[in-house]
Every structure is written in C-alpha cells, then in structure tokens.
Amino acid sequence: MDRVFNFSAGPSCLPERVLQKASEQMLNYKGSGMSVMEMSHRSKWFDDIIKETEQLYRDNMNIPDNYKVLFLQGGASLQFTMIPQNLFGKNKKAGYINTGAWSKKAMKEAKIFGEVIELASSEDKVYNYIPEIPAIPSDLDYVHITYNNTIYGTVYKNIPQTKDIPLVADTSSGILSAPLDVSQFGLIYAGAQKNLGPAGVAVVIIREDLIGNALDKTPTFLNYKTHSDAGSLFNTPPCYSIYVLGLVQKWIKEEGGPEAIYKANEEKASLLYNYLDNSDFFKGTVVKKDRSLMNVPFLSPSDELNAKFVKEATALGMENLKGHRTVGGMRASIYNAMPLKGVTTLIDFMKKFEQENK
Numbered sequence: 001m002d003r004v005f006n007f008s009a010g011p012s013c014l015p016e017r018v019l020q021k022a023s024e025q026m027l028n029y030k031g032s033g034m035s036v037m038e039m040s041h042r043s044k045w046f047d048d049i050i051k052e053t054e055q056l057y058r059d060n061m062n063i064p065d066n067y068k069v070l071f072l073q074g075g076a077s078l079q080f081t082m083i084p085q086n087l088f089g090k091n092k093k094a095g096y097i098n099t100g101a102w103s104k105k106a107m108k109e110a111k112i113f114g115e116v117i118e119l120a121s122s123e124d125k126v127y128n129y130i131p132e133i134p135a136i137p138s139d140l141d142y143v144h145i146t147y148n149n150t151i152y153g154t155v156y157k158n159i160p161q162t163k164d165i166p167l168v169a170d171t172s173s174g175i176l177s178a179p180l181d182v183s184q185f186g187l188i189y190a191g192a193q194k195n196l197g198p199a200g201v202a203v204v205i206i207r208e209d210l211i212g213n214a215l216d217k218t219p220t221f222l223n224y225k226t227h228s229d230a231g232s233l234f235n236t237p238p239c240y241s242i243y244v245l246g247l248v249q250k251w252i253k254e255e256g257g258p259e260a261i262y263k264a265n266e267e268k269a270s271l272l273y274n275y276l277d278n279s280d281f282f283k284g285t286v287v288k289k290d291r292s293l294m295n296v297p298f299l300s301p302s303d304e305l306n307a308k309f310v311k312e313a314t315a316l317g318m319e320n321l322k323g324h325r326t327v328g329g330m331r332a333s334i335y336n337a338m339p340l341k342g343v344t345t346l347i348d349f350m351k352k353f354e355q356e357n358k
C-alpha cells in the first residue's frame, strides 16, 4: 500500500527521508553491528548520537551557551509538574495564559505546588484567539504560555514580554515551525511527537540559572539538575527516539534551517487559509491574526457533511482529518514534515467536495 497523507495532530507524519535513513540503519548502525535500539546508552556510539543531536538543536535553534538542552521522558505532560517544582521560588506564584486544554492541564499541575494566576484567557470563544496580555505582576516566579495551540489552531505571533520574569513556553506543536529567539525564554519545552520525532521524549531548553533551585520535596527524577548534571543520561533515556530526533534535525538543516522550513510552512498554510477564506462552504474557526501554521481547524455547513468529508478523504488517502471533539469539524495538522503535495491534494479534494455538496 502507498503511504497516505497523514494529517494527524500527533503522533504525526515524519519526513520520508528520515524514515528511509532510519530503515537503512535499522539492523546495523554505521558498522556497529547493532541497531540503535540495541546499544548501550553508555556506549561511544550512543554518546556520539546524543551529543550530535544536541549540537544540531543548538545550531538550528541558535541556542545561546547559557542554556542547557535536555532530553527527558514523560512527554510534555511531565513538564507540567516539573516546571512548578523547579521554578517556583519564594513567592510560589506563577502566571499562566489560558489558551486551551493544554494550558489548563499545565495550570492544574502548577496549582499543586503554589498559586496560579490566570493572566488572560480565550475560553469565552472556545479559544479561537490569543488574548491580550495585561500588565504582568512583578512578584511572579514565571509566566507560562502555550505557544501553539494544537487543538484550537492558534499561535502567538508576538511573544509576550515579561522582562525579568522567566517566560516558559509549551512549544510541543510549534517548535521549529518558525524561527524563535530562545533568549526571550527562560524555558522552552516540547513533546517530540508533533514536530520533532517519535513519541517518548520531550526536549527541554532551559536557562542555566533556572536549574538547581527546586522545591525541597522535589523527587530526584523530577529535578532538572539531575538530568542537566548527567547530560540527559541519569538513567536509560529513550535512545531510539533521541536518535530519530537527530535525523529530523539533520533534515531541517539540509532543507535550509528554520527560515526555510518557516517559508515552506507559510506557503502550505496560506494556500489552505486562502482557500478557506474564499469558500462559502468551508470556513476556518480561528481569528485571522492568530492562525497557526501547524494546525488548521475548519468546518463545513453541517455535522453530517463534516462526517462525510472525513470519510471520503480517508478513502482517498488523507487520514486523521477529524477535528478535536471540543471544536468539531475538521482539523488538518500540517507540521514541518507534511509535504506541499499533501496540502494541495487536500485543497483539490475540498474544492471537489464543495462542488458536489453545495
């Protein structure tokens, strides 16, 4: 069977070249006589892989020297609890901007350890916009945003300015989709399975001065210092996932780096948004200025037609277009790895469906 265009929100499609490389190296990695899945995480082989992967992140994201790059388990969700345990200071007070379900989950975990101020929210309109950020109280230990909102399809086009207060960003579905100035953040984290590689690892980019101040009762494993001191090798890391993360970073570099990836993403997303804006059948759900380049939710005129659309698209090899249950309709996740052809194929089908069902 041919490969499909996979519009899943996550785990999501990977660049085909990466999958090919992984399959070439599957049985015998660079003459080691072993698969990366089989080798010791203390071996020279794996040491080279994890160091090279880190360096590729540093190059691609232009990460300043005073930031650590950590590869941790537990996905983005474990970061929801690691962040407050490590970043709450004497005030035990943090500001969160509520832009959807993932923000809420992050807030829920932080509340276990201290006070959470909801600085702004877009819940009133099912999160179809990014709210204005009010003046930020000076006694906060950190401010948390969800950079790209996977479910609702919004993204911050401007990063909030928090001055001396560390800004923390869940970038799970937006990392490396557009250039980000890492120095504006205290901590950036991302579960891998949207834009970085296979599930099983989260990438955490953290400013060094935020490491080593964890709350007294913080478990060893949940302390950033543990993993920073051990170079992400405190225990057995998700070795194979980290290896594929490296292949994806190499792919990004070969494609021309984040600027080139961003250009390609803009081209793909604007084709789809332009079509939606000019259709009187389909419509996008997000306010224009806050539209994500990665996740594009849209509706047809009825629930019946939404279901019919998803079913027919699936039969044509365009999979996982069903929207999140809280938004309904459809959602096309068009991450870095989605080829232009996937988006044009989708638009061609939308045109045809519109004609047939108007």
Ligand SMILES: *Cc1c(COP(=O)(O)O)cnc(C)c1O
Residues within 6 Å of the ligand: 010, 074, 075, 076, 077, 078, 102, 146, 148, 149, 150, 170, 171, 172, 173, 191, 192, 194
């Ligand atoms: C998918 C996602 C998560 C959850 O990631 P896990 O790795 O499954 O924990 C968190 N935040 C955002 C924005 C996501 O898209």
